[in-house]
Amino acid sequence: MSASLDSGLSPTPRTARLQLFAELRGPATVPRPLDARALAALAANPGCRRRALLDGAGVDKSALAAKLGSPAPFGQSQFAIVRGNSFEAKVKADGGRELLRLIGVEEPGAVSVPDLAAAGPQGRVARTALALREATAAGTWTLLDHPLLALEVAGSPVYLEPDAVVVRPDGTWTVVEIKSFPMVDGAADASKVGAAARQAAVYVLALERVAAVTEGARVAQSVLLVCPKDFSNVPTASVVDVRKQRAVTRRQLARLTRVDEIADALPEGTSFDVVERSAAELTAAVESVPHQYAPECLAACELAFHCRARSREADAVETLGRSVRGELGGLPTVGAVLAASRGEAGDPEDPAVAALCRARALREEALAAADVSSERGGRSCR
Known part of the structure; x- marks a missing residue:
């Protein structure tokens, strides 16, 4: 399948790719952005071309699954989202005093908190990179609140937004992950910590791209996980080593087939437009892309129930x-x-x-x- 071009001019590879993705999901459909959670799930199953294509094209898999008749109860509840946002606001309140205390900084006034606002995602990525370079060169404590990073996955750029990144005076950059699940007696649920580690490993990979062109910079291979202490709302922290998750994620993402190569193998006219296409047309479109179902998909992909039914058949x-x-x-x-x-x-x-x-x-x-x-x-x- 190739993107149709209205102009006689040859488009740039990026423009052609964006046009192709728009055709796949429907021109009137806003692309659903990838995040670190989705990338971690994609890296856990790199052989699934179906997910790679749909995620790369920005298709809303939840809406697609519902149209196919196999909706999945996937994702966080609204209550969990509100609770998470509330806890993160508490951790970062008063200039991030609580967060800085957990890092080991007793005097928040000694920490720089640069403004990362910019126009568009590319502008924010550039502003984040500049702030990281300036903080490293200055050799001071710096807290970056919701920086924006970029990582190329299967030939397409993905924008990632960690909760925070701390730059230490020695030039070490540390990812901070803030989660609302409790840490009881100094330990949290192993499965939830594992999911957070895989997500943080994606941020580490994205940071390493910036650090590679920044003199004196080094990305820590461990992240700071901040959670409520016991069953209170008091923040506590634990250092989590993500070297294994980083290595696995890097290897798996490198194995992903380029999204445009997968799209080229589709029948002409294939579309995942949930607004304009019927359930039968969408079913045919989804089945035209090979998938790699495994029971683990049930906890990570919105199309898992549909793929499971087909695998059973x-x-x-x-x-x-x-x-x-x-x-x-x-x-x-x-x-x-x-x-x-x-x-x-x-x-x-x-x-x-x-x-x-x-x-x-x-x-x-x-x-x-x-x-x-x-x-x-x-x-x-x-």
């Missing part, structure tokens, strides 16, 4: 999880797995097939032993 092994899929090798469906366990399909020399046959034999032996035991007992055990 196809009897795909992926519905059982990535680990199971990896163990079963070249057996793509549940039917093929069952046939291999009966010795009716698959290469007998394949370790996966041999393991399935052995497992089936052990199961039959166990069932036979259970039947004999129940007969001796004079009753049936269920």
Whole structure:
């Protein structure tokens, strides 16, 4: 699929890409921007071309899933959003006194808080980079409140907005993540901390692009996670090492196929316009893009229920999880797995097939032993 051009002039690659994305989501539809949370989820499943294309084109996947008849209860509740905003405002109140105290600065007056306002996202990114360079050169404590960073993903720029970035006098830049889930007895829910670490790792990668062209700058490989202490509203902090998450995210994002390459393989006229296209047309459009469903998608993607239904219809092994899929090798469906366990399909020399046959034999032996035991007992055990 190629973008139609009304002008005889050759557009720049960026202009052509933006025009293509507008056609895919519908010219009247405002693009849905990517954020660090979405990028972390995308990096966790880099083989899913469907999500890469829809996210890159700015398609509203929630509206698309609803139009397809598979809405997903995905995302934060309004209550959680309000609570999070309220807690962040408390942490940053009075010139960020509480936040600075957690960092180790007792006198807020010694900290510079530059104005990062600028016109448009590109202007804000440039203003953030300038503030980071100036703070590093000055060698003073600096707090950047909601800076804007840029990261190229699959050939398209993505704008990211961390809660805060602290520049230390030695030139170290530290990402600050403010979350509203509690930290009880110095520890928070492991799954929530993990999600926050993956999100923060995206910010670290974006900061490293700026640090690479800033003399004396260094991006910390750990982030400051700020949460309510116990069940109060008092902020407390913990340092979280994100080196592993950063390495995994960087590798996975690098594996993503360029979005325009995925779009070029689509049938002519494909569109994900939820306003103008019917449910049948949208279903055909979505199915024209390969997906890589896994149960983990249910917690990270708005189209997960639709993809799960299609995977179940196809009897795909992926519905059982990535680990199971990896163990079963070249057996793509549940039917093929069952046939291999009966010795009716698959290469007998394949370790996966041999393991399935052995497992089936052990199961039959166990069932036979259970039947004999129940007969001796004079009753049936269920």
